[in-house]
Amino acid sequence: MPAESPSSSSAPTPLAAFLRARRALVRPEDVGLTGSARRRLPGLRREEVAALAEISAAYYLRLERGRDRHPSPEVADALADVLRLDADARAHLRALALGRPRHPAPHAPETVPEPVRRLVLSRRDTPAYVQGRYHDVLVANPLATALSPSYRPGVNLLRAVFLDETPRPLYEDWESVIAALVASLRVRDAPGLAPLVAELREKSADFRRLWARHDVSPRTAGRTRLLHPDLGPLDLAYEKLTVLPDEGQVLVVYHAERGSRTAGLLASLGERLGRPPPSPLSSAPAATPSPPGRRA
Structure with missing residues (x-):
């Protein structure tokens, strides 16, 4: 097997990073794998994900290493089932599999209508x-x-x-x-x-x-x-x-x-x-009127 390129391990594709992270969050018992041996790492093994999704282990390995970036919608849905994704995460996986187009460069500064x-x-x-x-x-x-x-x-x-x-x-x-x-x-x-x-x-x-x-x-x-x-x-x-x-x-x-x-x-x-702040004049004490017959 050829050596893995540095880019595939140090800078995984968004799809590969997502699959790795979500695989680590699924417990074997969550998908019916009981009595499994002690594991060094949390989550499912790659070959377990592949078997449950009914795809080859070699193909799933290519997905996690970024060598294949566009699984079919059927494969994406099968992986979503195995990884127990909710509706939002499932939609995100589909978008990654399709190669979600990036938005155009933003304008600066941002302006609110x-x-x-x-x-x-x-x-x-x-x-x-x-x-x-x-x-x-x-x-x-x-x-x-x-x-x-x-x-x-x-x-x-x-x-x-x-x-x-x-x-x-x-x-x-x-x-x-x-x-x-x-x-x-x-x-x-x-x-x-x-x-x-x-x-x-x-x-x-x-x-x-x-x-x-x-x-x-x-x-x-x-x-x-x-x-x-x-x-x-x-x-x-x-x-x-x-x-x-x-x-x-x-x-x-x-x-x-x-x-x-x-x-x-x-x-x-x-x-x-x-409320507007009080005016300095209105907050000043009122002047005491002078008694009748006297100058102020």
């Missing part, structure tokens, strides 16, 4: 912000910034979460928050993302661990619990709405259940933030 900007800034009872293709906050209303200092224009949410300890105490479900954030990165292959990923892999152990899993999830809606330093615990739902699909811009909106404690706190906070 004016109607969306006005909508975000006009909301006083709903925290909202727009994030760009690299998870930069492009526009945010005062209520969003009051929830977290990370939600302000110019902040990169990935660097804020993984390289700054400030946001961590805000989230009761911190592990699920960072896992969902990393999983969302693989949904869209934004050009120019590689340097940011490389930086985070170098500087953050949490990011390295989660990135190595190759989890895939768009996470367009969900719930979270914030532990706000001034307001206390806040139970919030969120929605992520696509603004410009080709630009990767997403509108993120938080909201609370009507009539809940959280809804009341958000409404009160929004009213306070929406």
Whole structure:
């Protein structure tokens, strides 16, 4: 057998890296392989994946080494079954097998459509912000910034979460928050993302661990619990709405259940933030009138 080229081992294709990572996450008992011998590495062996997917072990080895990059849809679906992928990860595997085309080079700087900007800034009872293709906050209303200092224009949410300890105490479900954030990165292959990923892999152990899993999830809606330093615990739902699909811009909106404690706190906070600051003249004490018959 010819020696493996350096490129196939040091720089695996996205498909090869995905297969390796997901294979390591499947326990033998999950696919009915019981009584197997002790394993040096977690997950399934290559030959086990091949047998369960009903393909040759040699062909699967070529896929994991990047020598074959375009398995048929039938093979991709068979591998998805063996690797126990959910709908999002299955779609991601199909896209990798087809050779997902890269998006055109992005324009810089990113610009939020004016109607969306006005909508975000006009909301006083709903925290909202727009994030760009690299998870930069492009526009945010005062209520969003009051929830977290990370939600302000110019902040990169990935660097804020993984390289700054400030946001961590805000989230009761911190592990699920960072896992969902990393999983969302693989949904869209934004050009120019590689340097940011490389930086985070170098500087953050949490990011390295989660990135190595190759989890895939768009996470367009969900719930979270914030532990706000001034307001206390806040139970919030969120929605992520696509603004410009080709630009990767997403509108993120938080909201609370009507009539809940959280809804009341958000409404009160929004009213306070929406009031203009008091004028120095109006806040000065009124002059005491002079008694009749005396000059002031």
